[in-house]
Amino acid sequence: MDINIGNGIIIDELRNITIKIGDIVDEEALRDEEWEELGPTPKPHILDLRYWDRKLLSRYEPIYMPVQDFCNLCTMGPCELTGNKEGACGIDLRTQKARMVTIACLIGASAHATHARHLVHYLIEKFGRDKPIDLGPDIDIEAPNIRLVLGIKPKTIGDLEKVLNYVEQELVRVLHTIHTGQEEDYIDFESKALHVGMLDHVGMEVADIAQIVAFNYPKGDPDAPLIDVGFGVLESEKPIILVIGHNILPARNIDDYLREHGLENKVEIAGLCCTAIDTSRYDPRAKVVGTLSYELRAIRSGIPDVVVTDEQCIRADTLRECAKMGIPLIATSEAAARGLIDRTEDDPDEIVRDLVSGNVKGVLIRDPDKVGEVAVKVAMNVYKNRKSPIYMSDEELEDLVDRCTMCMNCVFACPHNLRIDRAMELAKSGDYSYFEIIEDTCLACGRCEQACPRNIRIVDVIMKAAYKHIREKTGKMRAGRGPIKDTEIRKVGQPIVMGTIPGVIAPIGCPNYPKSRKEVSEIIEEFLKRKYIVVTTGCHAMDLGMYRDEEGKSLYEKYPGVFDAGGLVNCGSCVSNSHITGAAIKIAAIFAQRKLRGNYAEIADYILHRIGAVGLAWGPYSQKAASIATGFNRLGIPAVVGPHGSKYRRGYVGKLWKKDKWWVYDIKTKKKMEIEPCPDCLLVVAETKEEAIVQLARLCLRPGDTYMGRQIKLTHYIELSEKYLGCLPDDWHLYVRTEMDLPTKMKDRLLKILEDEHGWKIDWSKKKILEGPIRKYDAGFNPTIVEHVYDKYVR
Amino acid sequence: MKEKIFNPEFQVEKARKIGPETLARILKKRKSKSVLITGGKLLEDEILADLIAELVKKSGIKVIATGGSSKPLIERGINVNTCLLSHITEKLTDVNILIFVGFEPYLLSRLLSNIKHFLNVLTVSIDFYYQPNAKLSFPNCDNYGLIETLVSCLSDC
Ligand code: SF4
Ligand code: SF4
Ligand code: SF4
Numbered sequence: 001m002d003i004n005i006g007n008g009i010i011i012d013e014l015r016n017i018t019i020k021i022g023d024i025v026d027e028e029a030l031r032d033e034e035w036e037e038l039g040p041t042p043k044p045h046i047l048d049l050r051y052w053d054r055k056l057l058s059r060y061e062p063i064y065m066p067v068q069d070f071c072n073l074c075t076m077g078p079c080e081l082t083g084n085k086e087g088a089c090g091i092d093l094r095t096q097k098a099r100m101v102t103i104a105c106l107i108g109a110s111a112h113a114t115h116a117r118h119l120v121h122y123l124i125e126k127f128g129r130d131k132p133i134d135l136g137p138d139i140d141i142e143a144p145n146i147r148l149v150l151g152i153k154p155k156t157i158g159d160l161e162k163v164l165n166y167v168e169q170e171l172v173r174v175l176h177t178i179h180t181g182q183e184e185d186y187i188d189f190e191s192k193a194l195h196v197g198m199l200d201h202v203g204m205e206v207a208d209i210a211q212i213v214a215f216n217y218p219k220g221d222p223d224a225p226l227i228d229v230g231f232g233v234l235e236s237e238k239p240i241i242l243v244i245g246h247n248i249l250p251a252r253n254i255d256d257y258l259r260e261h262g263l264e265n266k267v268e269i270a271g272l273c274c275t276a277i278d279t280s281r282y283d284p285r286a287k288v289v290g291t292l293s294y295e296l297r298a299i300r301s302g303i304p305d306v307v308v309t310d311e312q313c314i315r316a317d318t319l320r321e322c323a324k325m326g327i328p329l330i331a332t333s334e335a336a337a338r339g340l341i342d343r344t345e346d347d348p349d350e351i352v353r354d355l356v357s358g359n360v361k362g363v364l365i366r367d368p369d370k371v372g373e374v375a376v377k378v379a380m381n382v383y384k385n386r387k388s389p390i391y392m393s394d395e396e397l398e399d400l401v402d403r404c405t406m407c408m409n410c411v412f413a414c415p416h417n418l419r420i421d422r423a424m425e426l427a428k429s430g431d432y433s434y435f436e437i438i439e440d441t442c443l444a445c446g447r448c449e450q451a452c453p454r455n456i457r458i459v460d461v462i463m464k465a466a467y468k469h470i471r472e473k474t475g476k477m478r479a480g481r482g483p484i485k486d487t488e489i490r491k492v493g494q495p496i497v498m499g500t501i502p503g504v505i506a507p508i509g510c511p512n513y514p515k516s517r518k519e520v521s522e523i524i525e526e527f528l529k530r531k532y533i534v535v536t537t538g539c540h541a542m543d544l545g546m547y548r549d550e551e552g553k554s555l556y557e558k559y560p561g562v563f564d565a566g567g568l569v570n571c572g573s574c575v576s577n578s579h580i581t582g583a584a585i586k587i588a589a590i591f592a593q594r595k596l597r598g599n600y601a602e603i604a605d606y607i608l609h610r611i612g613a614v615g616l617a618w619g620p621y622s623q624k625a626a627s628i629a630t631g632f633n634r635l636g637i638p639a640v641v642g643p644h645g646s647k648y649r650r651g652y653v654g655k656l657w658k659k660d661k662w663w664v665y666d667i668k669t670k671k672k673m674e675i676e677p678c679p680d681c682l683l684v685v686a687e688t689k690e691e692a693i694v695q696l697a698r699l700c701l702r703p704g705d706t707y708m709g710r711q712i713k714l715t716h717y718i719e720l721s722e723k724y725l726g727c728l729p730d731d732w733h734l735y736v737r738t739e740m741d742l743p744t745k746m747k748d749r750l751l752k753i754l755e756d757e758h759g760w761k762i763d764w765s766k767k768k769i770l771e772g773p774i775r776k777y778d779a780g781f782n783p784t785i786v787e788h789v790y791d792k793y794v795r
Numbered sequence: 796m797k798e799k800i801f802n803p804e805f806q807v808e809k810a811r812k813i814g815p816e817t818l819a820r821i822l823k824k825r826k827s828k829s830v831l832i833t834g835g836k837l838l839e840d841e842i843l844a845d846l847i848a849e850l851v852k853k854s855g856i857k858v859i860a861t862g863g864s865s866k867p868l869i870e871r872g873i874n875v876n877t878c879l880l881s882h883i884t885e886k887l888t889d890v891n892i893l894i895f896v897g898f899e900p901y902l903l904s905r906l907l908s909n910i911k912h913f914l915n916v917l918t919v920s921i922d923f924y925y926q927p928n929a930k931l932s933f934p935n936c937d938n939y940g941l942i943e944t945l946v947s948c949l950s951d952c
Pocket of ligand 1: 071072073074075076077078079086087088089090091096180
């Protein structure tokens with residue numbers, strides 16, 4: 001018998017039964033209150049949803065695009081796996097790549113779960129376990145992912161701890177399966193990746209709910225305030241504290257300190273990445289500089305008076321770069337201590353003295369409350385001494401340009417192979433305009449500088465030459481509003497499922513775009529004009545605010561923040577992605593009255609067949625983006641990624657010609673039947689914005705569309721294909737079930753093509769299709785691919 | 796131009812470098828089994844689009860146009876098979892030589908890697924940057940020279 005009093009009592013009997021009394025009491029309490037019938041998979045373990053994954057993956061086959069031909073994860077290797085050979089442990093290349101994808105998802109989901117853990121731990125200390133989760137009168141389904149996956153309804157911040165216990169346990173279980181000598185079927189690794197993606201959305205939901213209720217962020221407010229966004233916000237006559245990362249805690253305490261000391265109008269907080277987004281949810285005066293691609297630029301500008309880092313997506317040379325510019329750095333996270341001495345217990349004034357005098361380049365302070373005071377005092381003292389031109393003088397720029405020998409080492413090192421040599425060549429004759437084009441695509445990653453034999457500070461040259469241009473890219477972003485309200489879902493649930501709102505497009509993720517940052521806005525405006533709903537988060541949410549039209553308006557000023565046709569909804573930071581899956585889950589619950597509790601496969605199956613939502617990660621880079629997208633996929637939501645997303649190494653792509661893969665059970669007619677292949681991919685790469693636009697419109701099609709919905713969706717798909725690809729799409733006919741599905745304006749032309757090119761029989765007197773479609777349209781069509789769902793509803 | 800590999804990767808088997816003359820000879824013999832797959836760079840590079848249109852007219856090779864590259868080719872009077880990247884494998888029946896042009900180099904490298912490991916067809920890259928994951932690849936060349944030579948070699952195709 002084993003007794004553990006700390007967290008309840010554990011009695012370990014011979015029969016291998018482990019009972020944790022502390023948790024039992026809580027779970028019983030939660031169970032007692034039978035708020036909803038319990039579905040088949042509450043708190044699913046690794047294999048519990050494998051049957052659902054195998055259904056998905058049999059349709060949406062994983063395809064792999066390895067970056068390496070070998071594996072070197074253990075010392076029996078490196079093993080060459082070219083041509084799907086097996087390594088010393090017996091694993092083949094395909095399975096090894098599925099294993100790598102699972103690792104990437106684990107990294108991403110762990111980042112969010114740990115972020116959530118930090119927040120919840122801190123908030124319990126500050127506000128107590130019993131702080132209620134109250135998202136306002138319009139939000140009853142407070143945590144759709146948690147309800148769906150765990151089968152519980154969290155009522156307090158304390159309940160969120162239990163959710164995290166489950167998530168962390170599952171993540172470790174999956175991590176264990178990565179060890180050499182485990183799975184031999186790539187589909188089993190993919191199932192694990194999907195499991196991790198699902199867990200990720202639970203972890204994100206915990207993090208965002210916790211911070212919304214504790215810090216009183218907007219609670220689904222479509223009119224959340226407009227925030228200044230763009231590099232130009234750095235130009236200020238006040239001391240500036242630059243906060244970087246993803247965890248609001250230090251930045252929030254800086255903000256509190258400023259307010260408590262009446263300094264809120266004397267010192268500015270500007271942020272990069274999601275910390276910036278979340279700080280502006282807390283205080284709309286906070287400024288958002290931009291995404292990851294502005295980190296080096298912001299530091300090298302020399303403008304910030306102090307830099308405060310927390311966790312995730314922060315450059316690993318931040319301390320070195322800050323030191324070069326004489327900017328003191330305060331690290332605050334266990335995840336990124338940056339080699340600094342831990343000064344958490346020291347007197348704040350002593351730390352301030354050391355940082356301002358330059359005695360130390362940076363410090364680690366683990367107590368977010370202390371960071372507030374130190375950061376503000378340092379910024380105010382350092383500001384007094386600010387001097388020197390931004391990036392460099394005009395003479396130095398000329399000198400650096402003259403040094404270039406056009407060797408192209410930088411071009412080969414650059415992830416976008418930007419032609420810096422050409423820009424340098426033009427600049428030698430006084431024309432700096434090519435740098436503006438480069439600036440728009442450049443990630444400021446600095447790889448070019450590492451390669452340059454002439455030691456040219458290429459990032460600074462680009463910034464100096466394009467400075468006027470970049471300052472102009474300053475606009476407005478609507479502050480992250482958090483979840484979608486139940487009242488909004490009630491209004492749009494039906495039109496989304498019918499298809500009369502043609503789709504929900506979700507631009508999310510990082511800024512590793514293939515070309516100009518402006519392309520995200522161009523893609524998205526195409527859909528806003530066509531009355532799709534757009535829901536965004538993270539870096540995409542920021543970049544959508546940076547470009548203004550001729551009247552000086554950014555997209556957030558042109559389109560309302562409602563979750564309705566033509567609305568542009570910013571949910572918030574990375575962890576707010578859970579509200580996008582949350583909205584899809586809520587449609588199933590509120591509009592279709594499906595039970596959520598522990599009922600994952602049924603809800604995912606519903607979403608896959610009826611809710612035309614598609615993610616767009618146009619510049620994916622991080623492992624978090626991989627796990628977020630994979631979580632979308634398990635829930636039946638496809639995602640389109642930009643070309644850099646091919647480096648995630650795998651897609652989920654259905655094959656149109658494999659007719660036996662495109663079937664459903666129809667609950668109405670009690671038949672297993674063939675269906676049109678839509679959506680036909682769950683994860684797919686698009687090379688250009690033109691291709692992405694057409695792909696997004698296409699992936700909004702769902703078998704459950706009514707004829708009115710299908711007609712609208714096909715109209716957009718065909719119009720966009722003709723506009724961007726120059727012709728009709730190659731597969732449009734597959735989605736026609738009846739002449740009523742055809743876009744009215746193009747009906748005659750399309751009927752003719754169906755007859756001439758596809759051999760369909762048409763009754764021209766009635767303009768009716770007599771023969772040809774994969775299936776006939778039936779208004780009561782009720783598709784599912786899950787047997788237990790079929791059994792449940794069939795009468 | 797540099798003998799470097801763009802975005803260096805870690806391939807055990809690397810493409811054999813070939814010149815336009817060799818490819819022209821292959822095409823002469825096996826045109827009916829070949830297909831030219833074009834990528835999105837044709838949308839931004841008029842000269843490349845012109846050259847590819849000429850190449851197609853002279854050789855009569857089939858074209859699968861991805862990434863929106865169908866538009867500039869259709870505008871130049873070329874009959875193409877328009878295709879999203881996700882549908883590319885649907886179009887590869889009856890061909891066993893795939894020639895790629897006009898792609899983001901890092902994306903093409905991924906597509907070629909998939910084919911190298913999991914399909915048994917001959918891949919050729921005629922893009923500006925050497926593509927190690929192809930079976931055959933033009934070397935690095937930062938101008939249109941190699942493609943121009945290919946077009947002129949194909950005149951008597
Ligand atoms: S894990 Fe397997 S394939 Fe990888 S290095 Fe070890 S033995 Fe080789
Ligand atoms: S590596 Fe340096 S010297 Fe060479 S082209 Fe680039 S900037 Fe010029
Ligand atoms: S900093 Fe910009 S130009 Fe330099 S390698 Fe990175 S993306 Fe290319």
